[in-house]
Amino acid sequence: MSDHQRILIVGGVAGGASCAARCRRLSETAEIIMFDRGPHVSFANCGLPYYVGDVIKDEEHLLVATPEMFRQRFNIDVRLRSEVVRIDRERQLVEVNDLEQGAIYTEHYDALVLSPGARAIRPDMPGIQLPGIFSVRTIPDSRRIRQWIDQYEAREAVVVGGGYIGMEMVENLHKRGLAVTVVEKQPQVMPLLDPEMAAPIHESLIGQKVGLRLNEGVERFDPGEGHRLALTLASGGRLETDLVIMCIGVRPNIDLARAADLAIGESGGIQVDPHMRSSDPCIWAVGDAVEVRDVVTGATAVVPLAGPANRQGRIAADVIMGRQHGFRGVQGTSVVGVLGQVAAFTGASEKTLKRLGMWEQMEKIYLHPGHHAGYYPGAVPISLKLIFTKKGGRIVGAQAVGQAGVEKRIDVIAMAIQMHATVFDLEESELCYAPQFGSAKDPINMAGMIAANVLRGDASLAHWEDLEQSDALILDVRDVEEYNQDHLDDALHVPLDELRARMDALPRDREIRTYCFVGQRSYYAARALSQHGFTVKNISGGFKTYLMHESAKYL
């Protein structure tokens, strides 16, 4: 394609802005026009909840770039309040609605990049239009929430939807002193996580007096007293509150693409090839509106994440400028912080792999190591779940939750997944260690060692959820004090350090399943028992994992 071309970009946040700037870096002669129907370009979407929470105090801080900067620095023509309403693919024209002037005009393109993003889902239910019900997608959205809280001295809020944005809104409304209730249709918050991994977040929320209504939906909104709102719940219950934040997800903005007959994927996003090209060779699409491929499962999905959006914008620019550059897909790496808990994720979850019929090939382990050396004060546990293939030990996914050092471990595993590492690689990783930063055996190494032990046949593994299908003897090998505090009702108790002396009392004709608090001592026990001829399995992750499973079951 010639350098003297006209590139039009629809949508000026993340992917669009990245694409525009990269286009200019690759070509000084191209004409680049970026349209956005909103009042801002390139703003910090992911900062909006923190602006509501007044952690980010100044709206200006959310503006990553201004139209002036784009003009001066990159010679890019940014047109705000300008909605592209139609694409004429045959003549390579777009129709633009100047929302300020109310006038419609057309612009020709050689290359068109769609970065329309996604919009908050607002279900069609009675009362959804009432004042006091907000989404959090734009700076004006956040500003309106702030104003509402100030104006009505709001003391209570309901967050509908417990995903990433929902949790961040809980964090920030709580920080402003509001009593928050979460209403979530699923039996857990953070639906990306497997249920047992969300349990520590539930407990933290409850412990900090956040209302948690799981398996619950909103049926209708009615005006309450004064500015207040009355919610009727699916269960029949009612809630009164000062404001409602709708965080039940986003839907790709594909109206423009659909009207232009561009191919739409099964997941509801604009279909693109690895070069971010749509079904029209002159039209690219990037960001929250496109369908992407999961690098781990191969499944297609719409994944609204800022990192991939930025990289897609860059890739589209490269391809427009005649380069070879492909998008490798997404692996869903993400993190959320909520009231002192951090949960992070990469790759595929157990429930996703089950849904896709891939779980048979997988194994999982749990561990709960300290975030740094235990002998250095302040170590807090990380609950880590690692999923890997039974054949070869390829790492498939990881989830972690804890108070510190959580996203570091997930970042390392994200890199490992990207590079097709196995659990044997994690075992041998050489990571930073000083007592305030990690351990001589980092949680990453520990995860690798535990998983490698399983694959090498050194540890035969059991999981709590399989307990009911077995008549195995459950053996608790913890200390007396731990056992007395809490244990499984039908467990036999033999502390690890007495095990060799008391082995003769154990049955040789019945499978034994060992547990301790986190799974390490019970692994030692299982090793000793199996060498003495017992049939034995170690229950992964110990009593702590049991408690997480139970908590997930009964909430």
Place this chain on the structure above:
Amino acid sequence: MSDHQRILIVGGVAGGASCAARCRRLSETAEIIMFDRGPHVSFANCGLPYYVGDVIKDEEHLLVATPEMFRQRFNIDVRLRSEVVRIDRERQLVEVNDLEQGAIYTEHYDALVLSPGARAIRPDMPGIQLPGIFSVRTIPDSRRIRQWIDQYEAREAVVVGGGYIGMEMVENLHKRGLAVTVVEKQPQVMPLLDPEMAAPIHESLIGQKVGLRLNEGVERFDPGEGHRLALTLASGGRLETDLVIMCIGVRPNIDLARAADLAIGESGGIQVDPHMRSSDPCIWAVGDAVEVRDVVTGATAVVPLAGPANRQGRIAADVIMGRQHGFRGVQGTSVVGVLGQVAAFTGASEKTLKRLGMWEQMEKIYLHPGHHAGYYPGAVPISLKLIFTKKGGRIVGAQAVGQAGVEKRIDVIAMAIQMHATVFDLEESELCYAPQFGSAKDPINMAGMIAANVLRGDASLAHWEDLEQSDALILDVRDVEEYNQDHLDDALHVPLDELRARMDALPRDREIRTYCFVGQRSYYAARALSQHGFTVKNISGGFKTYLMHESAKYL
């Protein structure tokens, strides 16, 4: 090898203890005896400086395991205060000196594992035996330092040697309120780092009133007033102080191995094959006393790190028990925290690569991104140096220094190096992003993008140290305020946003080198200029890197 064997282990810390426990997990029938000449087994070596600093308040916390635990839990016979003084390889015997009883006895082995560690170097100089001069290798060492400080109400200390342990001693003595002076022979602290990367640590130390005597050594110690010590320095200067900590490195304990005629490597460590086997097929060696291979450079070295020591112990156990398991070598991943600064390292440094004659094949970049999104309060910069091959962009090493998020990035790059990743992989990495944890373009992605731009030819790179050999025009593209505050004397100043308008004033017959504060705006400038026909290079890492280089030069 038969399961009914006798395994003797010399040295009960890190590698030795890991080996012993793993041996038991793999064999219930082996007889395992572990000797240590000290009073403790398996103690937290890396915690000793923090015990001096009273961060770790209780000596008990440093004891990772006790002989009782080894006996009860692992059926391992631990013999403390028991020094193995001779190996009779032919008869497979060791002579053990029972330091309590003063008696010598022999024990037979089928497999012998040497984990003797390393000892602090105490140079043979006048006065080195005076009271008040300490090393930090054992719990009694640390206890003596604590007692000395308390007894004499010490207010001043000299730390000789500015490596990891030296810096941790500075941190901890400073925390106890002592005025600390560092005496270091090299022109920088943290000799593992390249000099410019150590500069921020120098500035932090100086800013917090730590005395810094670089290019300086101690000639002799003399008694001072009362308990005090008088140091005569190589430069002729003198220092009086309450105590001295010797941290000039460690030397492998190889006397036993050498006396037994085991092969010793060029680096002075016990020679082992990848299975941790010494030149005698019945003797293994692990930990600080062995020579290891650097996975990046292929060079051999003695690398005293806890992580590798633990893994080597595990590998030796596997091999003794008849398994195939190899040590992949070390990559030198390490971290230190000192007075609010964190420095971390993995792979090879520029100076090591130069020493080995490998630098010609390498390129490097600098960057200074925020540790999390700039729009979220509290972002602090990380100075990051990435070294990669000119051909193919294989990542070879990384160094980072900053106040937060430092070791996370080095851990991710450590995993990338392990998996033979390239800068193009870093570019596409998908890492955790929420504004308090990272950026949509994480520092890791930024590093990859900058390096990939270089390799794709999009950015022609220059480095500050090459400036003097060139007659290029230096172009400062920062804002007026930044320029006025400080700049290169002979730089021409054209702010980036005015560049296109003022391009005609720039010379077309002379190379231009652009800089800004961190290297991003100057990259934009270089892109624009090169497309308008100018010959231009971007100076990597900008003015901030210049200041680091200058600081390293003039201290």
